[in-house]
Amino acid sequence: MSNPMPADRTEINDSLRLPVLRVALVEDHEIVAVGFAELLRQYADIDVVTVAATVRELDFVAAPVDLVVLDLRLGDGSSATDNIRQLASAGIDVLILTAAEDPQAIRDAAKAGVLGIVRKSQPVDELVEAIRAAASGETVAGLDWAAAIDGDAGLADAGLSAREQEILALYASGEKAQSVAYLTGLSKSTVANYVSRIRAKYANAGRPAHTKVDLHRRAAEDGLIGGDLPARRQ
Structure with missing residues (x-):
C-alpha cells in the first residue's frame, strides 16, 4: 500500500502552539486506510506520516512516529498480540482501531500493552481525541476496553487496600x-x-x-x- 501524499501543514499550530503528533496507520483495507488518513489530515496537530497494510512494512528510521493506530485484525496472518509486542519492543505506543466484536481479542490486546481500543464506528471527534490522548502516552479506556476487562475472570486481583x-x-x-x-x-x-x-x-x-x-x-x-x-x- 502506498503512502498518501502529505497535506500542506506547518509543524506547529501557531494559534494553539500544539506540537504535531506523528501517526502511522496500519490498515489492510486500502479504501478505509486512505479515507481515514485523509480525514485525520483535516486536523493541524495530526500528521499521518505512514500508511501500511502490515506492521512489517513500517520503517521507523525513515519515518519516526509518536503512535501507531493498528487494525485489530490484519489479513497477513499476524496476531494483534504479536503486532503490539513487536511495536512495544521498538518503543512505539499503540492504539487499536477495530470493527470487530471479539472481547477475547480485545482482552489480549489490552494485556499486550495497547494504550486504548476504539471502534471504527465511533464519531470522528472521539477517534481524534483518542489519538491525541494515546499519542501523549495516556490510556484510552473506552467501553469496549472496560467490558472486555470486566469479563476477564483471569485478571488477578492485586489486593490493594x-x-x-x-x-x-x-x-x-x-x-x-x-x-x-x-x-x-x-x-x-x-x-x-x-x-x-x-x-x-x-x-x-x-x-x-x-x-x-x-x-x-x-x-x-x-x-x-x-x-x-x-x-x-x-
Missing part, C-alpha cells in the same frame, strides 16, 4: 507525588512508599506496572479511574 486504591487513583490520574501528599494529608515520602508497594503488589499478581502509564492502565482495569477524586484540602 482502600488507602492504596485512593493513592493509585490520584497518582494514576496524573497527580504528582507532592500533590497526592497534599490531597491525602500524607508526606511525600509516605506517598512514594505507597506507590512502591502498589507496584510490588501488581508485579506479584502478574500485572507489572513499571511506569506511570502502566499504573494508569492497571487503575483503569480495576475500575479506579473515573470516579470522583477527594476534594482538595484547604
